[in-house]
Amino acid sequence: MKAAVIVFPGSNCDTDCFHALKDVVKVPVKYVWHKDRDLPKVDLVVIPGGFSYGDYLRTGAIARFSPVMESVIKHANDGRAVIGICNGFQILLEAGLLPGAMLRNKSLEFICKHTWIRTEENLTIFTGQMESGETLCVPIAHGEGNYYCDDETLKSLHDHSQVVFRYSSEDGKLGEEFNPNGSRDHIAGIVNRKKNVLGMMPHPERSSEDLLGSSDGRRIFESILNALE
Amino acid sequence: MKFKARIHTSLKKSVLDPQGQTTLHALESMGFKEAKSLRIGKYFELVLEADDRAKAEESIHVMCDKLLHNPVIEEYSFEIQEVPS
Numbered sequence: 001m002k003a004a005v006i007v008f009p010g011s012n013c014d015t016d017c018f019h020a021l022k023d024v025v026k027v028p029v030k031y032v033w034h035k036d037r038d039l040p041k042v043d044l045v046v047i048p049g050g051f052s053y054g055d056y057l058r059t060g061a062i063a064r065f066s067p068v069m070e071s072v073i074k075h076a077n078d079g080r081a082v083i084g085i086c087n088g089f090q091i092l093l094e095a096g097l098l099p100g101a102m103l104r105n106k107s108l109e110f111i112c113k114h115t116w117i118r119t120e121e122n123l124t125i126f127t128g129q130m131e132s133g134e135t136l137c138v139p140i141a142h143g144e145g146n147y148y149c150d151d152e153t154l155k156s157l158h159d160h161s162q163v164v165f166r167y168s169s170e171d172g173k174l175g176e177e178f179n180p181n182g183s184r185d186h187i188a189g190i191v192n193r194k195k196n197v198l199g200m201m202p203h204p205e206r207s208s209e210d211l212l213g214s215s216d217g218r219r220i221f222e223s224i225l226n227a228l229e
Numbered sequence: 230m231k232f233k234a235r236i237h238t239s240l241k242k243s244v245l246d247p248q249g250q251t252t253l254h255a256l257e258s259m260g261f262k263e264a265k266s267l268r269i270g271k272y273f274e275l276v277l278e279a280d281d282r283a284k285a286e287e288s289i290h291v292m293c294d295k296l297l298h299n300p301v302i303e304e305y306s307f308e309i310q311e312v313p314s
Contacts, residue, residue, distance in 0.1 A: 058299055065296070094299070101301035103240075106247055148244060148302055182247075 001228045003029040003044040006072065006088075008052035008063045013085065013205060017048045020205040025221045034066035043228045044081045045072055047088030049141070049203060059102055059144050060090035069095060081125060081224060082197045086142055089189075089199030098192055098199045099157070100149035106182025110143040114214065115180055117188045117202055118168035121161050124191055125227035126198045129219045135172050136165075136216035138202035140180060145201040147183040147190075154185060165189035165200055231278055231314040232285040236307040238298040239270030273297060276312065285309055 003021050007014045014031065021029040030040055034052075039045065052063035063069070069091075076082045076097050084092040092098045105111055114137055119130040130136070149157070157163050165188040167179045179186045181201075189200030204217025240246045246268050253267035275292075279285035289307055298305040 057296070061296065061299070093301075099301075101299050103244065103302065104247055106245075108247055108251055146247075150243070150301075182245075 001027050001044065001225055002040075002042040003027050003046060004032045004040055004042040005029060005046045005048055006032050006034060006068055007048075008034045008050070008066060010052040010054055011048050011050035011087070013049035013203065016203075016205040017046050017085070020208040020218070020221060021046070024208045024218055025225050027221075027225060032068060034063065034068045037067045037071060039068070039071040039075055044083065044224060045075055047072070047082065047084040047091050048205075049086030049088060052087055052091065055144075058094065060087060060092075060094040063087075063091045064094040073097065076192070076197050079194060079196050081228060083126065083224070084197075084199045085203055085205065086140075086145070086201055089201055090144065092197060092199045097197050098190055099153050100147055100190070102144045103146040103148050103182075104144050105142070105146050105180070110141075111145075111180050112139070112141040113180070114139045114207075115188070115202060116168050116170050116178065117165040118172045118174070119164070120166055121164045121191075123161070124164060124195045124198070125224055126191070126220055127164060127223055128227050129223040133172055135168055135170060136219065137170075137214040138204055138207045138217045139214075140202050141206075142181070142201055145181045145183065147187045147201075149184060157190060160193055162191050162193065162195070163187055164191050164198060165202070230281065230285075231276060231312050232282070232309045233312045234273075234275045234277065234285070234289050234307050234309040236273040236275060236289065236293065236297060236305060237270055238273075238293075238303045238305040239268050240302055241304050244302050278314075282309065282311070
């Protein structure tokens with residue numbers, strides 16, 4: 001498996017993603033500058049977190065029109081794997097590769113802390129190593145991670161098993177007290193209908209080694225490696 | 230011809246606006262009991278060139294749909310006036 005990490009002006013988790021892929025799960029990985037029109041031949045595209053274009057206008061709204069995004073959209077439409085983390089998730093929403101939109105966190109605060117997320121769906125290339133219902137400790141760091149979609153979209157997400165991660169307690173209970181940002185239906189991560197594009201607000205690359213306080217995020221990268229190898 | 234457009238975007242009525250609510254609460258606690266509802270949006274001033282008013286309006290709609298507003302959560306409105314070129 002080969003991977004590419006896209007770098008936008010304002011990306012700040014690109015190095016962490018690169019490190020997690022190269023040094024932790026041992027995958028050949030390249031950086032791709034947002035102005036490059038062509039993607040190298042890779043199996044996985046990672047759109048990392050950060051504040052692309054300073055979050056001007058709306059989070060991800062400008063990055064979505066970067067030259068590289070045409071190739072990323074083609075890569076996704078060809079059925080190949082894309083993971084967008086945090087700002088990467090926001091970019092995928094703006095690009096229309098995933099349904100819904102992000103609102104300011106309900107508390108209006110920027111939240112940076114470890115959260116528990118429950119694996120809702122393990123029949124995806126991103127979650128194959130987990131049991132359905134298994135919880136992972138993965139940190140969030142965002143001001144706009146309050147996922148929103150209308151009733152019809154929410155129903156469609158559930159009908160097609162697209163809700164992959166939800167905020168929960170350590171033992172997998174759902175509740176407002178475990179939902180850090182006000183996300184609709186406690187949603188932390190979703191996939192597209194074809195299940196080859198994942199967007200998630202929590203940062204698996206920041207929880208891929210014990211040194212970082214949790215290595216649960218590594219299991220997401222290992223799932224992808226296992227599915228695509 | 231040159232036109233100036235004043236474009237407003239705001240969250241749809243069906244979407245909760247935590248910024249607007251917090252600001253309304255601040256007004257209330259300052260004693261402005263007359264404040265009953267508050268929504269926060271964005272305001273754009275755009276100068277554009279077009280052959281006529283209809284063409285100008287058409288391009289503004291396209292710009293709003295493609296970039297300036299997110300139809301999932303926002304709605305937009307605008308007014309335009311001709312300005313001396």
